[in-house]
Amino acid sequence: MDTTITDTQKPFSLDPYHVSEEFGFILPAPLAELPPYYQPWMDIAQHVTELIYSHMLRSHILKMPLLNTQLLESHRELRLAHLALGVMTMGYVWQEGEDDTVKMLPRNLAIPYCEVSQRLGLPPILTHADAILANWRKRDPQGNLELLVTLPGGDSVRGFFMVTLLVELAAVPAIKSIPLVINGVQCGDAETVTRALEEFSQAIQGMTDALKLMHVYVKPEVFYGIMRIYLSGWKDNSSMPAGLVYEGVQAEPMEYSGGSAAQSSLLHCFDELLGVKHEAMSGAFLTRMRNYMPPSHKRLIQDISLQPSLRGFVQQQACEPLTAAFQLCVTKLLALRNYHINVVSLFIIVPAARARQLRNQGNISQEETVSRAPRALEEKGTGGSDIMSFLKTVRDRTRDVFNLK
Numbered sequence: 001m002d003t004t005i006t007d008t009q010k011p012f013s014l015d016p017y018h019v020s021e022e023f024g025f026i027l028p029a030p031l032a033e034l035p036p037y038y039q040p041w042m043d044i045a046q047h048v049t050e051l052i053y054s055h056m057l058r059s060h061i062l063k064m065p066l067l068n069t070q071l072l073e074s075h076r077e078l079r080l081a082h083l084a085l086g087v088m089t090m091g092y093v094w095q096e097g098e099d100d101t102v103k104m105l106p107r108n109l110a111i112p113y114c115e116v117s118q119r120l121g122l123p124p125i126l127t128h129a130d131a132i133l134a135n136w137r138k139r140d141p142q143g144n145l146e147l148l149v150t151l152p153g154g155d156s157v158r159g160f161f162m163v164t165l166l167v168e169l170a171a172v173p174a175i176k177s178i179p180l181v182i183n184g185v186q187c188g189d190a191e192t193v194t195r196a197l198e199e200f201s202q203a204i205q206g207m208t209d210a211l212k213l214m215h216v217y218v219k220p221e222v223f224y225g226i227m228r229i230y231l232s233g234w235k236d237n238s239s240m241p242a243g244l245v246y247e248g249v250q251a252e253p254m255e256y257s258g259g260s261a262a263q264s265s266l267l268h269c270f271d272e273l274l275g276v277k278h279e280a281m282s283g284a285f286l287t288r289m290r291n292y293m294p295p296s297h298k299r300l301i302q303d304i305s306l307q308p309s310l311r312g313f314v315q316q317q318a319c320e321p322l323t324a325a326f327q328l329c330v331t332k333l334l335a336l337r338n339y340h341i342n343v344v345s346l347f348i349i350v351p352a353a354r355a356r357q358l359r360n361q362g363n364i365s366q367e368e369t370v371s372r373a374p375r376a377l378e379e380k381g382t383g384g385s386d387i388m389s390f391l392k393t394v395r396d397r398t399r400d401v402f403n404l405k
């Protein structure tokens, strides 16, 4: 067996993909302020929640000046601008709930938002890359974290964004072990691959442990009844069947899916590495979600998929510790997906059933928070998927990897 990387095969490295050694896909040290010229945006973005509650957000946005985006220079400035314009857009569309949405985003928001989106290669809607990866700062020298901008839902919205950030952070050792695995396979070095896969599986366990904090910091009825609508998009959403016109950009409406951790690059990378092959419909949804990621992260997923098969290598080596380490990775990924299904059940399926029950009883009072939830999203995820069948199919295809024969 050849144990060296040949001259033509450069070692695989994370360097070209804007992935940080310390933070993985999380944007390191996001900016909290834009240059002073953009203060009219930040003044609104930092008060979106209060302005939604007072029903004043739309009128503030309509009075906002149309700003030139050319003064935004660095990647970090663009990311903060995309986040700020994103929360304004979600608030503008959903301020009055699902029964009084808008058909058009006004030009003074739509034009700069589309320009910034184009420069970043992101869609003009709030994404996981905005709300989670670029929405944090250290509050104190002890390293406690806080959000830069928020949406309605109080402590639960903070908890939801922060716990998701902690899941991304827990995954960093797994991301770092990807080049070790790929290069080890290239060199036929079973021992290195085994060690890297052991690291990898431990990190997935860390992600599941972090996900468990969702129950501590997020109230299901607040998530379901208040927050979720502000993460929803205008594709596959019956309350905005025609999509949204971005005034001054194009006359035809555009359709975009809402924010979802299905847009996190983590599990996409893991699936490609471990050889999880998705079924056609769920695979198409997940592939579409890659268009909601920073382009360099999307490229990393694609490049992992082009590497020689790890699963094939494990089969071919028939080496007990390697096979065990590989199987453990699949076990841990399966456990993470199973746990996530429980979370979804608690945060969406159970409150949706309660909301339906109240409606059937003719009890449409706003006293129970779940009653305020939009009906259009009862069966759907914020990304627009048919939740449970989608998640279970994805889980079952993960299980298929066990079959090494």
Ligand code: HEM
Residues within 6 Å of the ligand: 160, 163, 164, 167, 168, 211, 214, 218, 223, 259, 260, 261, 262, 263, 264, 267, 337, 340, 343, 344, 347, 348, 380, 381, 382, 383, 384, 385, 386, 387, 390, 391, 394, 395
């Ligand atoms: C209250 C917490 C959460 C809820 C209610 C939730 C809900 C959902 C829903 C409904 C979907 C289906 C796709 C869509 O239409 O959006 C989904 C997909 C997904 N979610 Fe979550 N999610 C939560 C937290 C998280 C966290 C913290 C992560 C980890 C970063 C995560 C990772 C994923 C992934 C990777 C998918 C795509 C399916 C897969 O690859 O297994 N979710 N989630």
